[in-house]
């Protein structure tokens with residue numbers, strides 16, 4: 001194969017690469033994120049659970065299914081069962097975390113979701 005043929009082949013291969021699926025995916029992601037983040041929204045327990053599993057489960061037991069966490073750290077069920085920590089107090093605590101906890105810079109929506117998730121664990 002001559003150099004010219006090789007170049008032409010590569011050029012064709014390049015042109016055939018479909019540009020559309022990438023674009024369509026981008027638009028879909030953009031739409032999804034626009035739909036998912038309206039300015040004000042109700043706290044979402046499922047979202048709170050996902051945040052808890054991602055950010056809190058290394059230390060806390062955040063659900064009944066989770067089997068291991070750090071000793072001496074209250075489980076989310078224990079926290080939920082406490083009368084003094086729910087709704088507003090929980091929201092205030094999470095906005096300004098306990099010194100032994102890393103400051104996770106949670107957004108107000110994430111805090112509201114977490115607080116309602118933890119509240120949902122109270123039996």
Ligand code: HEC
Pocket residue numbers: 051052055056057058059060072073074079085090093094098100101102104114
């Ligand atoms: C690095 C470990 C660590 C991580 C990560 C962590 N915590 Fe904690 N958390 C602790 C410890 C330790 C305590 C107990 C503090 C104490 O009793 O003095 C605690 C206590 C709490 C309490 C009870 C506060 C109180 O007044 O007794 C709440 C509520 C809480 N954590 C929520 C969360 C949430 C929500 C997350 C995830 C966003 C999280 N924690 C992530 C270590 C952690």
